[in-house]
Amino acid sequence: MARIVMKFGGTSVADIDRIKNVARRVKREVEAGHQIAVVVSAMSGVTNRLVGWCNQMAALPDPREYDTVVATGEQVTVGLLAIGLQELGLDARSWCGWQVPIRSDGVHGKARIDSIDTTRMVAAMQAGQVAVVAGFQAVGPEERISTLGRGGSDTSAVALAAALGADRCDIYTDVDGVYTTDPRIVAKARKLDRITYEEMLELASVGAKVLQTRSVEMAMKHRVRVQVLSSFEDKPGTLVCDEDEIVEQELVSGIAYSRDETKVTLTRVPDRPGIAAAIFGPLAEAAVNVDMIVQNVSEDGRFTDLTFTIPHPDLERTRQVLEAARGDLGYERLVADADVVKVSVIGVGMRSHPGIAQKMFQTLASEGINIQVISTSEIKVSVLIAEKYTELALRALHTAYGLDAA
Amino acid sequence: MARIVMKFGGTSVADIDRIKNVARRVKREVEAGHQIAVVVSAMSGVTNRLVGWCNQMAALPDPREYDTVVATGEQVTVGLLAIGLQELGLDARSWCGWQVPIRSDGVHGKARIDSIDTTRMVAAMQAGQVAVVAGFQAVGPEERISTLGRGGSDTSAVALAAALGADRCDIYTDVDGVYTTDPRIVAKARKLDRITYEEMLELASVGAKVLQTRSVEMAMKHRVRVQVLSSFEDKPGTLVCDEDEIVEQELVSGIAYSRDETKVTLTRVPDRPGIAAAIFGPLAEAAVNVDMIVQNVSEDGRFTDLTFTIPHPDLERTRQVLEAARGDLGYERLVADADVVKVSVIGVGMRSHPGIAQKMFQTLASEGINIQVISTSEIKVSVLIAEKYTELALRALHTAYGLDAA
Numbered sequence: 001m002a003r004i005v006m007k008f009g010g011t012s013v014a015d016i017d018r019i020k021n022v023a024r025r026v027k028r029e030v031e032a033g034h035q036i037a038v039v040v041s042a043m044s045g046v047t048n049r050l051v052g053w054c055n056q057m058a059a060l061p062d063p064r065e066y067d068t069v070v071a072t073g074e075q076v077t078v079g080l081l082a083i084g085l086q087e088l089g090l091d092a093r094s095w096c097g098w099q100v101p102i103r104s105d106g107v108h109g110k111a112r113i114d115s116i117d118t119t120r121m122v123a124a125m126q127a128g129q130v131a132v133v134a135g136f137q138a139v140g141p142e143e144r145i146s147t148l149g150r151g152g153s154d155t156s157a158v159a160l161a162a163a164l165g166a167d168r169c170d171i172y173t174d175v176d177g178v179y180t181t182d183p184r185i186v187a188k189a190r191k192l193d194r195i196t197y198e199e200m201l202e203l204a205s206v207g208a209k210v211l212q213t214r215s216v217e218m219a220m221k222h223r224v225r226v227q228v229l230s231s232f233e234d235k236p237g238t239l240v241c242d243e244d245e246i247v248e249q250e251l252v253s254g255i256a257y258s259r260d261e262t263k264v265t266l267t268r269v270p271d272r273p274g275i276a277a278a279i280f281g282p283l284a285e286a287a288v289n290v291d292m293i294v295q296n297v298s299e300d301g302r303f304t305d306l307t308f309t310i311p312h313p314d315l316e317r318t319r320q321v322l323e324a325a326r327g328d329l330g331y332e333r334l335v336a337d338a339d340v341v342k343v344s345v346i347g348v349g350m351r352s353h354p355g356i357a358q359k360m361f362q363t364l365a366s367e368g369i370n371i372q373v374i375s376t377s378e379i380k381v382s383v384l385i386a387e388k389y390t391e392l393a394l395r396a397l398h399t400a401y402g403l404d405a406a
Numbered sequence: 407m408a409r410i411v412m413k414f415g416g417t418s419v420a421d422i423d424r425i426k427n428v429a430r431r432v433k434r435e436v437e438a439g440h441q442i443a444v445v446v447s448a449m450s451g452v453t454n455r456l457v458g459w460c461n462q463m464a465a466l467p468d469p470r471e472y473d474t475v476v477a478t479g480e481q482v483t484v485g486l487l488a489i490g491l492q493e494l495g496l497d498a499r500s501w502c503g504w505q506v507p508i509r510s511d512g513v514h515g516k517a518r519i520d521s522i523d524t525t526r527m528v529a530a531m532q533a534g535q536v537a538v539v540a541g542f543q544a545v546g547p548e549e550r551i552s553t554l555g556r557g558g559s560d561t562s563a564v565a566l567a568a569a570l571g572a573d574r575c576d577i578y579t580d581v582d583g584v585y586t587t588d589p590r591i592v593a594k595a596r597k598l599d600r601i602t603y604e605e606m607l608e609l610a611s612v613g614a615k616v617l618q619t620r621s622v623e624m625a626m627k628h629r630v631r632v633q634v635l636s637s638f639e640d641k642p643g644t645l646v647c648d649e650d651e652i653v654e655q656e657l658v659s660g661i662a663y664s665r666d667e668t669k670v671t672l673t674r675v676p677d678r679p680g681i682a683a684a685i686f687g688p689l690a691e692a693a694v695n696v697d698m699i700v701q702n703v704s705e706d707g708r709f710t711d712l713t714f715t716i717p718h719p720d721l722e723r724t725r726q727v728l729e730a731a732r733g734d735l736g737y738e739r740l741v742a743d744a745d746v747v748k749v750s751v752i753g754v755g756m757r758s759h760p761g762i763a764q765k766m767f768q769t770l771a772s773e774g775i776n777i778q779v780i781s782t783s784e785i786k787v788s789v790l791i792a793e794k795y796t797e798l799a800l801r802a803l804h805t806a807y808g809l810d811a812a
């Protein structure tokens with residue numbers, strides 16, 4: 001007997017038929033003898049309607065009231081799923097955030113979970129009842145409903161799994177697991193059986209949109225084993241777990257990419273101490289999320305070019321901030337290029353095996369792909385290249401690192 | 407400065423524009439210097455969708471989960487209205503049943519309010535905040551959401567007004583008050599400025615569907631002054647209040663009618679002691695709501711005809727119950743007639759003025775209308791007549807009692 005948290009997102013509970021399908025899935029786990037808590041999102045479409053109403057009432061609705069309205073989406077799903085489970089002969093009941101209670105810091109729209117008191121829920125689960133828990137919501141210090149922000153239901157599920165000491169947290173999605181790279185681009189992409197938290201974090205943050213970064217961070221912190229699997233097919237997915245659980249660790253686990261970045265170059269920046277701080281300080285204050293940074297070697301010791309990447313939507317703000325600071329900075333021109341892609345090779349194995357980066361550079365060179373920017377971390381090498389090479393680069397690297405399916 | 411509870415039903419908050427309209431109404435009362443609590447229903451259409459989903463999940467959904475789902479309708483409206491009030495520059499916040507808390511007996515789908523703890527709400531109202539309260543919902547003994555059943559939001563409003571010691575409870579509806587009779591039938595019907603609880607109760611229960619009976623009973627019990635008025639027009643409505651508040655009491659306040667009844671006659675019932683109990687006992691057990699009863703004088707002392715009225719939908723059940731008991735009862739035939747209408751003359755003045763009933767009988771006789779059944783209470787005379795005479799009878803009686811508008 002295991003204790004398992006199952007999580008189903010909006011597309012998995014999109015309509016009544018799919019909610020019934022989820023009920024059958026849950027029943028199978030109950031019949032296997034497991035104690036089950038199910039975390040669900042709002043039916044897809046419902047949240048959009050609720051958000052639309054709030055925005056029709058005010059351009060900037062009070063986040064507390066916005067949360068009150070939007071949280072009803074999950075409340076509807078938990079009630080309906082509990083009814084569906086009972087219809088299959090199971091004992092089940094719904095739990096809203098305030099009923100558990102799942103307590104948050106009360107920051108509306110992006111609350112963080114402070115604590116989950118599972119006493120009553122555990123008693124009910126031990127008596128054989130399925131706990132159907134509203135994702136995305138919690139109750140703040142003043143007994144008001146707060147929502148957790150984007151990807152909140154994944155976070156709810158992982159936090160609940162941690163609080164319940166669950167053996168596993170199964171995240172059901174519209175993909176059947178985590179792949180070595182995007183299967184829409186690389187036909188030979190392979191589904192991974194297991195992946196470490198660290199690798200999953202890098203994959204999530206560079207654009208493999210399977211799990212929200214925040215929920216992976218929480219899983220890593222609390223050592224919650226997370227399985228990503230399909231809600232529509234009946235097969236095992238990918239287990240996100242501790243390195244110790246992975247017997248044969250690959251050098252490279254996956255190759256991710258992100259087209260969401262814009263490259264910005266400032267030309268003829270005076271090459272003096274403090275210039276980087278003078279540029280990136282104001283950008284940080286303006287909440288611009290700067291990612292890769294390269295500073296060219298200064299030829300004459302007086303001027304240099306400085307290149308960095310930012311998310312597409314931040315470009316206008318970046319221009320404004322740097323234009324305002326132009327007098328202080330004294331650069332010549334700001335050149336923006338959105339036709340770039342960041343490609344990353346990820347693997348915990350590279351900690352102990354040198355040459356991973358070298359193989360990346362060689363592979364891209366042999367395809368005639370110019371590397372514009374490089375950045376590395378302990379388990380990742382990222383390069384910025386022209387966007388038109390995305391497919392070519394992914395396929396070449398996938399083969400070079402021996403990831404192709406047999 | 408007064409403390410006022412305002413209540414808006416489903417059609418008054420049917421869409422975003424109407425919710426904004428409600429916000430403007432509330433603002434006017436706030437600007438008049440009053441402390442305001444607003445009780446709202448779900449947007450019309452929303453509840454139907456939620457109920458539909460529950461019924462698609464199961465033929466007989468668990469009432470606890472049904473309540474969890476359906477109560478979200480009011481939660482959405484309170485959030486949206488609070489946003490709308492803030493947009494007009496008012497301080498406002500939403501209160502779900504569990505947040506107030508409004509505590510119920512936990513009978514799901516038709517809960518009764520046990521208590522309302524207004525401590526926090528009063529503090530907020532005294533600080534100038536408008537309290538926007540979800541109608542129709544409460545929280546039961548196990549911290550689960552329970553709904554109050556039909557007309558629940560009226561009951562929520564009156565109960566809250568009682569708990570707050572409010573000066574008045576204004577119920578905004580799609581009619582502009584209580585009329586002497588149905589203005590769709592009698593063009594000369596007049597809007598009443600004031601009406602007693604007792605009269606309103608009789609009007610409500612005989613088919614003037616302005617306020618739910620249950621909320622009037624509660625208002626009478628707690629002496630809550632209730633005003634019925636239009637949410638679309640800006641004029642005073644009808645105040646339902648204590649007799650003492652009505653200086654010039656009319657003999658007759660109104661004439662109501664109900665087409666919802668079926669007349670049932672049992673022919674040749676043995677005229678023996680206990681026969682009425684033998685008939686109406688089983689009907690009561692089967693939850694058939696028997697209204698008027700007449701037993702004809704028995705000619706030969708052995709058999710009699712017995713006539714009574716029931717709501718239309720109860721006819722089949724009535725037939726089954728009486729057929730099953732036929733051996734004991736020994737009646738000859740069961741004759742049902744749905745083409746009847748109950749017309750009632752109502753007025754607290756008739757307590758002290760005899761002749762009210764006599765005038766009714768004379769008026770109907772002079773129009774050639776045959777009276778089939780008569781029943782009376784302290785402040786009401788009801789007759790059952792053929793349905794085709796409904797309009798004729800209402801107009802004649804309205805004139806006869808001097809109720810016609812000038």
